[in-house]
Amino acid sequence: MRPLLLALTALAVAGCPKKVATPELPVEAAFPERPLPGAPAVFTPAVPVETALSNRIPVYTVTDDSLPLVSVRLVVPTGSIQDPAQFHGLSALGTAMLGESSADRSALEQAAAVEGQAASISFGVGRESLQMSVDSHADRLDNVLPLAADALLRPAFSKDDWARVHSQHVTGVKASMDSNAAVARMISDRQWWGAAHPYGPPTSGTVSTAEAVTLAKVKAWHAAQVHATGAAFVVVGDVSSEQATEMLEAHFGAWKGGKRSAPEVGAAAAPAGLVIVDRPGSTQTVVSVVLPGQSESAADRAPLNVVQTIMGGSFTSRLNRRLREELGYTYGARMRVDRLAGGGTIRAGAAVRGDATADALSELLGLLQSAQTDGFSEAEQGRGRAQVITATVDGVETRAGLARVYANEIASGRAPAEFGGFVASLDTLTPQAVSSAAAMLDRDKALIVLVGDLSAIEGPLKDKGFTDWTVVTVGEDTK
Amino acid sequence: MLPLLLSLLSPVAAAVDVPHETYTLDNGLEVILAPDRRLPKVVVDVWYDVGSYDDPQGKSGFAHLFEHLMFKGTGRVGEGDFDAFMEQAGGWNNASTGDDRTNYFDVAPSSALDLLLWLEADRMTDLDVTQKKLDVEREVVRNEKRQNYEDRPYGEFWIKLPPSLYPASNPMHRSGIGSHEELMASTLEDVTGFYERFYGPNNAVLTVAGDFDPAAIKPRIQALFGRLPQRDVPERVLVKMPRKPVKNEVDLTDDVTLPMVTYTWLGPAAYRAGDAERDVLAYILAGSDDARLSRRLVHEERLAEQVSVSQYSQRWDSIFLVQIMASPGADLARIDTIVEEEIAAVVGDKPPTAQELDRARATLEMSLLNGVQTVLGKAELLQRYNMYQGSTDYLEQDLARYAAVTPASVQAEAKLMTPDTRLRMRVLPEQGGE
Secondary structure (H helix, E strand, O other), rough: OOOOOOHHOEEEEEEOOOEOOOOOOOOOOOOOOOOOOOOOOOOOOOEEEEEEEOOOOOOEEOOOOOOOOEEEEEEEOOOOOOOHHHHHHHHHHHHHOOOOOOOOOOOHHHHHHHHHHOOOOEEEEOOOOOEEEEEEEEEHHHHHHHHHHHHHHHHHHHHHHOOOOOOOOHHHHHOOOOOOOHHHHHHHHHHHHHOOOOOOOOOOHHHHHHHHOHHHHHHHHHEEEEEOOOOEEEEEEOHHHOOOOOOOOHHOOOOOOEEEEOOOOOOOOOOOOOEEEOOOOEEEHHHHHHHEOOOOOOOOOHHHHHHHHHHHOOOOOOOHHHHHHHHEEEEEEEEEEEEEEEEEEEEEEEEEEHHHHHHHHHHHHHHHHHHHHHOHHHHHHHHHHHHHHHHHHHHHHHHHHHHHHHHHHHOOOOOOHHHHHHHHHOOOOOOHHHHHHOOOOHHHHHHEEEEEOOOHHHHHHHHHHOOOOOEEOHHHOOO | OOHHHHHHHHHHHHHHHOEEEEEOOOOOOEEEEOOOOOOEEEEEEEEOOOOOHOOOOOOOOHHHHHHHHHOOOOOOOOOOHHHHHHOOOOOEEEEEEEOOOOEEEEEHHHHHHHHHHHHHHHHHOOOOHHHHHHHHHHHHHHHHHHHHOOOOHHHHHHHHHHHHHOOOOOHHHEEEEEOOOHHHHHHHHHHHHHHHHHHOHHHHEEEEEOOOOOHHHHHHHHHOOOOOOOOOOOOOOOOOOOOOOOOOOOEEEEOOOOOOOEEEEOOOOOOOOHHHHHHHHHHHHOOOOOOOOHHHHHHHHOOOOEEEEEEEEOOOEEEEEEEEEEOOOOOOOHHHHHHHHHHHHHHHHOOOHHHHHHHHHHHHHHHHHHHHHOOHHHHHHHHHHHHOOOOOOOOHHHHHHHHHHHHHHHHHOOOOOOOOHHHEEEEEEOOOOO
16 A cells, blocks of 8 residues: 655654664574574563652652653543433543634634644543643643643633534544444444443444534533542653642642442343444455453453453454455454453454355354353464563554553553553463453454445355344434 | 844754764664653654666566565564564554655564664664565555545546656656555565665664664664664666656546546655645645635536645645545636636735745744654654755755745746646546536
């Protein structure tokens, strides 16, 4: 694929190169033997220093002065599970309004002020947490944090902003359904959890529920949900713990707490079976297989993470090797693990050639079964563990990456320091623990969602023994 | 003004300094070593001076297909083992094919560096490709095309863009992913010939970055790569790049909800005169929500959901791309008018302001800093400087060219961007859409 080079980010940097003479060395007769890698160094993630603001918001700081950059993350324990059923999308819309006009600035003035510091301030919301992300040059952090505080704590909720943001959001929801992968995700969640379950609807809402949200409801949402109770800051970069705490105290120290209701999160509907969404003309079928997983509070995450990597988290994973490399059905097959407070899922899938849909599905289910019944070899387990460790190191290489990892720990109800425990547990992982996790890959419990051209795939599906399915349409929310 | 700007930029140069050294083996392999002990990881990054521009006639997509075959095994490494060995050591890898180069990068714990170097040296000399491997990998590439272009909303735009910009006589006319028909035409003889022509030490640059000791690794590099024979690399015949797209207006349809409207101008190559100006112009037009085009189209007239403007700086030319996701029911002719007006305003009565230039430069600074946070980022940036400028020592000049940007120099580039010199390509909803 032709790579698109983003000019501003492609500028290189260089020190002072020195041309040195090539050392003269004897050339060996035969090509050297393949070396065996040494044991990797034990990686211990940086432990944050914990302080607190006067309103008891904890601040976790990791100081790194190798570059003059700082990333700040704020976690607030509120998300789309708090949205009333007929107004799904409320928290997403409310979050979208943060960063528009504030008490002192119009939306464009706010944008200009942030740009003037060459910083970025953004907000995102998931099912269970809202996060604010601030990235800044270290020298300008104290100019940027008040802008972030204005956006979060004092949004103006102007009618003009609302008209634009609301319209764009609803349009975005409609347009997202152009993608078969997005449709597969939406249908999988709705079917798996149940349409009325807090985890069932998409965070963005559907077209009809998002359209129903009003500005008054957004204001009420902000007052009720965006308060200091349960919030926490993570700061990573060229700033000391004392400096970070002082700056945050100045701009967030007066933020008050409140009450928040936690909705009942029951069990998933978890219906096993085959669901098809017809998208005539699709050259590929998006195949998505959902299985029961782990909740956030699971004591030991490492075994399932290793299973996920072995099955579909690396190039040599079983799914990718078989479906892409050996059979040529797909450009890439994956498995992922999603954990929420009320439960979790394991998802395996790929976008496969339309004419290979039935074969690919059959192969995928067979791979799940063989993993469940036969487990993994020692070599596979070692490879999976090594890959999870590498992915962990990669994930914390940037300031924003480390801040995100710790913020996600907090959002999952853990202290950031517990991340070190997860990393350490990878070194002591036993084959028995991995086998126990592999036992979760029970194809008989699978919900299968196919999004593709029904007229092209139904014959081969029947030939392969997949005779019982439900065709799902998603009404006005998709085409 | 200029001295002040330079003094503001000098701390940037100091902050993003990437200590490194370079040398060349007797067989022509260039080596860049950039130690960084912050984390226990290393990157081995090899750039070959071959890309989609060099696809054989009638075989578009070949260089990219070949890139896939580089992972399929050698005489010493069985099929599938390249990735298995690397992943067993905790590493991962990827590659990408551009018009002008193909890069292969490996990321692993520092303890695996010797293995990474061995694997790269091995496949530089002993690739093993069979008809079966070619057939399977060809199907993978065709799946990549289906997934990333044919079944992806607006994906067809990226297929149709090159032939709308460049004449058929220009190799850039072809899309890098290739056509299904021409991919099917590739043969084993093509593969062998391509490898023997382009994949040798004298057509490659090896960069090692991360947690390692240069003194310890140099003998190893010599032992592994110093033995490799040079290739008889053919001289690349560079055609003159057009200054104007071959087509002026193209409309496509797709199964999408919203129309996408794009305007493209061709321009100077990366780092050449005018390239920095176009970067700055892109920022002025849509670098933030309150930038000129974003403000007018998204906020004031509500004609667009999203606006982006980018200067894609390439080895032989550049693409200045304005990309607008139109709002439902938007008057597309009005969007045309506004884009023309805003560019004309830059040339005429609303030249770039000092504040706009300063903000563009500050954004550049942050981009540089963010880019060197990762070991892979450092390796890729050094490689890019080396390939495009013939030297890794380009930071000061690179920053200086942005310091030298003035309102007048930005205006000079904007003056070249008229409706006559552009390609307008639109992707319209099939169903009559919104």
